[in-house]
Amino acid sequence: MNKETILKEIRESLVEMEEEKVVELCEKTLELNIPAYETITEGLIPGMDEVSRLYEEEEYFLPEVLVCSDVMNAGLDIVKPHLDKSSMQEPIKVVMGVVEGDTHDIGKNLVRIMMEASGMEVHDLGRDVPLERFIEKAEEVNADLIGMSTLMTTTMDGMKTVIDRLSERNIRNKYKILVGGGPISQNFADRIGADLYTKDASEAVRRVKEIFGRA
Amino acid sequence: MVPTIMQKRSNLTEKERLLKVLKGEAVDRPPVICPGGMMNASVTEVLKDIEENHNIDLDAMTAAAKAVREITGFENYGVPFDMTVESEPLGAKIDLGDKFIEPRVTEYNNKSIEDIIQNYKVNPRDSHRMGITIQAVEKLKNDEIPVIGNITGHISTATSIIDPLYALKMLRKDPDKIYRFFQFIHDYSKEYAVEMIRAGADIIAISDPTATGEILGAKNFERFAIPFYKDMIATIHQFHVPVIIHICGNANTIIDSLNDTGVDAVSFDSMVNMRFAKSKLTTRLMGNVNTQLLHTGEQGKIESITKNCMDSGVDIVSPACGLSMATSVKNLRAMTEFVKRGI
């Protein structure tokens, strides 16, 4: 089997949720000396891109997206140890969570999964996250980006509090701020001084890569 | 006493009006309600004179249900005020909320589905807040004002007990196992509904926010949601009690399947076009004043959206979904008073 065929099969099997097949194919790439980097960037990631396209088009729903993301991770587990570190850029470091008072985390998790799928390093703080935690964690891991999610109008002002506190401490410019979730809009993001708003997970990944010049 | 305009036009009690509408009979004007449970109006402003936590304390729960009606003008009593009552006895850790935040799950039960099914036995009457809610229904029972008992659907309860992402994955990876889990939750939720009816509930309202067409897709909705709703509704109907079901989000792909459930009224979110829904459904329609508008909008706009709702033929006027606790009484009254004034 040549490289093109095998990468194509990885993409297709991922979309078809065939975990064993993807694992097998990833093992085969190692036997064939296909660089792990290429398996990831031309097999697994484009496969997952296709999954998010199907999700946007309502061909796939959350159960399918979640299973595909597991399949991708199973593939990653095989090839990642063989990554030639020098071929890799430092990943974009993200601190991410659902703001205090809100426990809706399905959307945030989807954003995390898509970010991880595109190679970002995500520190997930979970849901109902005390506002101070976002700042603490970002400082601790030296993050590039703070992502905040909420689905409730009651809690959306928490995002502003985080941004204000960053400004008060003169560390606002160390981070890009990304916000999203049902009641959030571009207008709201502008008003609270966030750098970026996107309406869904795949757009978030595209735009974040763009602002960090990784598109 | 000088009769008010309303009394002149009709002498229906709030209970008669709502029950008649649910039977499909003609009334003077649509009732305006907020059923409770996920869609409740025990907002911060309504709770200000209630001392204890209305989610836990029986007297506070009853007082809050009455305060909602008196202060906001919604024409019903409804308990409880959240959707964690059913998941609490199954090992999910719950923060019981206060006057600013609803009760919510802080930690899922991380045992396996089999373990949970084997090791937990739920008897609604003895189960902390299910028991309190049943007693609250008993205390609220009366002749004039309809009392609505609210239950959370099996899918939302399941995804409050175990991690939602895990549960959603199971729909694909191990459908039989997750189906058994749903069945287990459904069985005690059904007992809970029956206990509320025995305690005097006039109506049962079901909401199941995690079971939207958008999250599950139509196929999964038909396979994992509909059969349980059908069974729940049939059981409740044995007691001659009507059922309202609330569907979150964009329901276009699942709307047809709702006709088969035997439900008396369906409530939709604000993005659902009620004229379209009406053309598809044989049941009564409830809805759907945008909740974000109710929180942040102006009174004039709230009135015009309420009017739109009525013009599009809803049988019962209500908020479109769950309210933010920061919603003002003034805004809620703009909606209820507009309906009561009549078209």
Ligand code: B12
């Ligand atoms: C499922 C659901 C639930 C589930 C949540 C399960 C979970 N673990 O997440 C359960 C049943 C537990 C639940 C509970 C409650 N819910 Co609820 N719920 C929903 C519902 C129907 C769907 C949310 C969802 O998961 N959608 C699917 C995901 C994939 O979409 P998403 O979250 O929007 O995410 C996408 C984008 O928004 C974006 N995105 C999301 N986050 C981020 C972050 C960043 C950085 C970026 C860039 C993008 C981004 O990308 C995602 C994917 O593309 C919404 C209504 C709706 N249609 O949104 C109500 C809704 C959010 N719930 C609501 C309410 C009121 C509640 C309760 C308070 C009910 C109650 N009375 O107790 C409780 C919450 C308690 C609390 N304080 O936390 C209201 C909120 C109203 C308000 N206050 O503003 C809503 C809006 C319904 C309504 N009124 O219209 N709910």
